[in-house]
Amino acid sequence: MADPTAFYEPTEDELLSSLAVPVQSYNPESDADEYRRLQELEQHAYAQQQLMVAEQEQEQMQALEQVPEDVKRFLVLFHQAILENDLPTITNMYESGWNKLTQAHYSQNEWPEAELISPLVGNDQVFLTLYRELYFRHVYAKLQPTIDDRFQSYENICELFNYLLNSDGPVPLDLPIQWLWDMLDEFVYQFSNFSTWRANPKNKNEEELEALSEAQNIWSSYSVLNVLYSLVQKSQINEQLKAEKQGKSAEEVQELAGEYGSKPLYRNLGYFSLICLLRVHVLLGDPTLALQTMENVDLSGGAFLTRITACHVTTYYHVGCAYMALGRWPDAIKTFISVLIFFIRMKQYHTRSYQYGSITKQCERMYALLAICTTLSPGPSDESIMSIVKEHYADQLAVLQRGGDEALETFKDLFLSASPKYLNVNPPPYEDPSALESYLANPPIDATQRHLELFLSDVVAVKGVSNIRNLLKLYTSIDASKLVTFSEGETGEEEILQQLMVLKAASRTYAKGVNQETLLDGERIVTNNLDFTIDGSMVHVEETTSHRRFAGFFIRNAEHAQRVFNTIKSSPLPIQRKPVPSTASAPQTTDKKAGGAWQPKRARVAAQ
Amino acid sequence: MAVAVPKKNLSDWHSPSTRPEVIHELIHGVDRYNPTNLPFMEEYLLSQIKEGQYDLFANLAILKLYQFNPQHSNPDIIVHILVKALSATVHGPDFGLSLGLLREPSAILHDIESDDEALTILIPFLTNLHELVRTCQFTKFWKEFNGESEAASILKTRYLPSHASPLDSLRFQFSLSIASCFSTISLTQLSRWLDLPSGQVSQYVEQIGWSVEGEKAVIPKNGDNDVKAGVVRENVQLSQLTKLVAAAAY
Numbered sequence: 001m002a003d004p005t006a007f008y009e010p011t012e013d014e015l016l017s018s019l020a021v022p023v024q025s026y027n028p029e030s031d032a033d034e035y036r037r038l039q040e041l042e043q044h045a046y047a048q049q050q051l052m053v054a055e056q057e058q059e060q061m062q063a064l065e066q067v068p069e070d071v072k073r074f075l076v077l078f079h080q081a082i083l084e085n086d087l088p089t090i091t092n093m094y095e096s097g098w099n100k101l102t103q104a105h106y107s108q109n110e111w112p113e114a115e116l117i118s119p120l121v122g123n124d125q126v127f128l129t130l131y132r133e134l135y136f137r138h139v140y141a142k143l144q145p146t147i148d149d150r151f152q153s154y155e156n157i158c159e160l161f162n163y164l165l166n167s168d169g170p171v172p173l174d175l176p177i178q179w180l181w182d183m184l185d186e187f188v189y190q191f192s193n194f195s196t197w198r199a200n201p202k203n204k205n206e207e208e209l210e211a212l213s214e215a216q217n218i219w220s221s222y223s224v225l226n227v228l229y230s231l232v233q234k235s236q237i238n239e240q241l242k243a244e245k246q247g248k249s250a251e252e253v254q255e256l257a258g259e260y261g262s263k264p265l266y267r268n269l270g271y272f273s274l275i276c277l278l279r280v281h282v283l284l285g286d287p288t289l290a291l292q293t294m295e296n297v298d299l300s301g302g303a304f305l306t307r308i309t310a311c312h313v314t315t316y317y318h319v320g321c322a323y324m325a326l327g328r329w330p331d332a333i334k335t336f337i338s339v340l341i342f343f344i345r346m347k348q349y350h351t352r353s354y355q356y357g358s359i360t361k362q363c364e365r366m367y368a369l370l371a372i373c374t375t376l377s378p379g380p381s382d383e384s385i386m387s388i389v390k391e392h393y394a395d396q397l398a399v400l401q402r403g404g405d406e407a408l409e410t411f412k413d414l415f416l417s418a419s420p421k422y423l424n425v426n427p428p429p430y431e432d433p434s435a436l437e438s439y440l441a442n443p444p445i446d447a448t449q450r451h452l453e454l455f456l457s458d459v460v461a462v463k464g465v466s467n468i469r470n471l472l473k474l475y476t477s478i479d480a481s482k483l484v485t486f487s488e489g490e491t492g493e494e495e496i497l498q499q500l501m502v503l504k505a506a507s508r509t510y511a512k513g514v515n516q517e518t519l520l521d522g523e524r525i526v527t528n529n530l531d532f533t534i535d536g537s538m539v540h541v542e543e544t545t546s547h548r549r550f551a552g553f554f555i556r557n558a559e560h561a562q563r564v565f566n567t568i569k570s571s572p573l574p575i576q577r578k579p580v581p582s583t584a585s586a587p588q589t590t591d592k593k594a595g596g597a598w599q600p601k602r603a604r605v606a607a608q
Numbered sequence: 609m610a611v612a613v614p615k616k617n618l619s620d621w622h623s624p625s626t627r628p629e630v631i632h633e634l635i636h637g638v639d640r641y642n643p644t645n646l647p648f649m650e651e652y653l654l655s656q657i658k659e660g661q662y663d664l665f666a667n668l669a670i671l672k673l674y675q676f677n678p679q680h681s682n683p684d685i686i687v688h689i690l691v692k693a694l695s696a697t698v699h700g701p702d703f704g705l706s707l708g709l710l711r712e713p714s715a716i717l718h719d720i721e722s723d724d725e726a727l728t729i730l731i732p733f734l735t736n737l738h739e740l741v742r743t744c745q746f747t748k749f750w751k752e753f754n755g756e757s758e759a760a761s762i763l764k765t766r767y768l769p770s771h772a773s774p775l776d777s778l779r780f781q782f783s784l785s786i787a788s789c790f791s792t793i794s795l796t797q798l799s800r801w802l803d804l805p806s807g808q809v810s811q812y813v814e815q816i817g818w819s820v821e822g823e824k825a826v827i828p829k830n831g832d833n834d835v836k837a838g839v840v841r842e843n844v845q846l847s848q849l850t851k852l853v854a855a856a857a858y
Binding site for chain 1: 614615616617618619622636638641664665668672675676678698699700701704705707708709711712715739742743744745746747785786788789790791792793794797800824832833834835836837838839840841842844848849851852855
């Protein structure tokens with residue numbers, strides 16, 4: 001494997017340094033002259049700088065006075081907590097304090113610039129970088145980012161990752177996992193947001209065009225992948241996860257993890273980077289690589305990624321989308337349903353989180369994708385979730401099941417509204433004005449459109465399937481020549497036999513089995529209960545029926561009755577107070593909720 | 609030739625046994641983004657072609673490198689990868705996955721300043737062939753394939769000769785589709801679908817483990833062509849009852 005530091009090309013460094021120092025050719029003959037001249041220039045510049053600095057300082061002091069007192073106090077305490085790696089306090093300030101202050105003071109405008117508040121935090125560059133990360137995230141979430149914001153946000157996040165990856169040894173910093181996830185999540189979000197914005201050269205002003213032509217590296221796919229892969233390598237996360245799967249002891253894992261990976265900060269960053277890679281690969285249209293990246297990550301109910309709801313939902317959404325691109329509908333259905341069930345259960349605890357809105361939106365998309373997947377691969381699936389799908393997409397489902405051109409249009413609409421926003425790897429040629437012009441005159445198909453076409457070709461390939469399946473349902477055996485007379489537009493027996501082969505293939509697929517470890521693995525399964533064999537030209541139809549399931553119902557209700565019984569048994573006996581008429585307390589004792597048991601207790605306390 | 613039975617699982621699809629360890633390391637690490645590996649990867653593709661092997665994931669890694677380094681794109685390699693994907697599976701996602709990593713042919717050619725039109729002609733042709741294959745329109749497929757169009761002749765003169773028995777692998781994939789449906793099938797139908805003259809059909813049929821009875825080919829049972837109606841009964845596991853049993857123990 002390649003040397004990680006070699007892979008982490010110093011693109012940011014180069015970029016920053018090339019901005020700071022103009023490149024000068026070195027000429028040994030006029031060395032002395034040049035040196036003197038430079039010195040003079042420098043002195044002059046220094047004097048001017050001093051003047052400007054003084055002025056700026058004054059201005060800044062004034063501006064700092066404008067910052068509300070509670071914000072200042074917050075920043076000082078926040079800085080303190082981060083210096084002390086005091087996780088509970090950081091978590092609290094990050095999750096609630098920041099949002100409260102945003103609501104109070106900055107719902108319409110930016111937080112104060114980092115330079116402005118730097119005196120408050122002793123000019124601590126690491127804190128200021130973290131602060132800027134929050135600052136830009138707020139700009140993206142609440143305001144319209146300008147091109148400067150986009151560029152500076154990129155430079156800031158690169159500075160942060162540079163600090164984490166290229167310091168001498170692991171940095172003495174610890175942050176709550178929620179923040180680490182949000183940071184990487186935002187990194188990918190801003191990347192995709194920028195790529196979409198950059199992909200369209202129309203409606204850009206001169207200034208923006210010029211900036212884009214000079215900054216090829218900013219938010220490039222390559223640099224984003226670079227950061228994520230570097231975090232993965234530095235933390236040895238794949239090796240750690242593999243060892244944990246093999247059941248190695250905590251000490252052995254620590255040893256494998258090395259000096260970086262054994263620190264929670266790096267381990268968590270590495271872990272979340274894997275999930276961000278999954279996402280980036282899906283966005284760049286490479287579902288196999290996306291699933292391959294996740295080969296060591298556990299996706300089961302208790303996995304680490306489920307600790308953060310946003311991360312859980314994002315992971316499952318993208319895994320499901322990757323499965324869809326592979327035509328593995330049952331796997332996609334399973335993935336979406338499992339996370340949607342989880343989300344419905346968790347919903348009540350999460351309404352406060354600022355990401356609640358975006359999580360809900362992503363879930364909404366999964367219902368739409370479920371409508372697509374269950375049409376293409378009908379079969380039994382979770383009833384509670386499917387009833388929500390039917391509720392939301394009743395009209396669309398009806399059209400999809402009818403088939404024909406109208407259905408194709410509906411497939412298209414649903415896909416466009418619910419699929420990820422695919423990205424092009426390469427931006428338009430901003431650096432070459434003439435090439436840009438021809439690009440504008442003849443724009444290539446955009447990435448989402450390309451993936452839409454691939455998806456639609458999957459749909460078109462199986463468009464006759466549901467008709468012929470419905471026809472077969474009516475028979476136990478039928479000659480192919482007879483089927484010809486029933487189907488519209490088909491000309492001969494050969495076409496019918498070909499259609500039957502397509503039907504056969506559409507009810508077979510590969511799906512991940514229980515004991516298969518990686519997401520890419522799959523066993524051949526039958527997805528539909530209607531099946532058939534062709535003997536010459538005679539089609540024999542066989543239908544597998546399933547009995548109604550009673551046991552689950554009985555088990556659930558017996559357990560529920562047991563719980564109710566236990567609650568009643570363990571509650572204290574109601575002690576009636578004299579003035580309370582017996583008729584009023586009678587219904588309380590039969591009430592199965594805890595309320596019945598709770599009230600007499602208070603009555604007892606009052607009586608004492 | 610192997611017996612025509614569909615693969616039971618996907619392990620050979622994502623990690624074929626013929627893949628060398630070096631390639632495995634390469635496509636599982638960050639080195640897959642290193643364009644200096646391109647000649648090496650392309651050589652691996654050419655050896656797949658010559659030996660009649662197939663490694664989709666390695667081929668996708670080549671297309672990925674082209675995606676990131678458009679100036680290194682090699683149209684001939686792209687066509688070979690698509691031909692490989694086309695002849696490797698009837699219903700698998702391979703061809704679509706390869707297309708997903710490609711841009712329009714004209715953009716690819718523009719970036720390498722090539723005026724070789726073969727790619728522009730062949731990609732729509734191969735895409736059309738793929739549509740015919742996945743909808744099992746095998747007769748039509750052979751008609752297009754054997755046709756006189758420019759694309760068909762470029763494909764057959766310039767690309768197919770370097771592939772080890774491309775026709776056999778197409779026929780083999782088609783027989784897989786047939787085998788999953790039919791328990792017996794007329795030889796005349798087979799000769800149309802497999803594009804074999806009636807004299808050679810029975811010989812081919814026996815090669816892939818089927819037998820001939822009169823005018824029909826008999827396909828051995830493979831789980832797909834001998835389906836039986838079944839009844840799925842509810843299956844209660846002891847573990848589901850633990851709570852009830854525990855409650856009864858009081």
